[in-house]
Amino acid sequence: MSRVCQLCHKRKQYGRQSRHKKGVAGKQWSKRAQSTLRIYDVNLQHATINGQKMLLCAKCLKLLRGKKTQDILPKTAAK
Known part of the structure; x- marks a missing residue:
């Protein structure tokens, strides 16, 4: 069984996650946060x-x- 809502068909989503890392003074982007x-x-x-x-x-x-x-459920799901 897949992990999907049977009414609205919502499923898992993918997004970006970034860790906060301070940059060294003068080289702001040398140690920037990685995004995974x-x-x-x-x-x-x-x-x-x-x-x-x-x-x-x-x-x-x-x-x-x-x-x-x-009123809310589709006729196929209500049967």
Whole structure:
């Protein structure tokens, strides 16, 4: 099972991460911060909606709280 929200299809994203390093006086860029790739994972939660177990991100769970699930869920996921 892939780590994807079943409602909005949100998945992990890649971004840049940089460490802070001070430069030496006069040579500001000789020891600059290296930038590396980092993975931002989705905050997925197991939820039971209309008798079905689903993997939903936290944002979708907030949307579903207090609203009718028939209006928000697509017809394929509601069956």
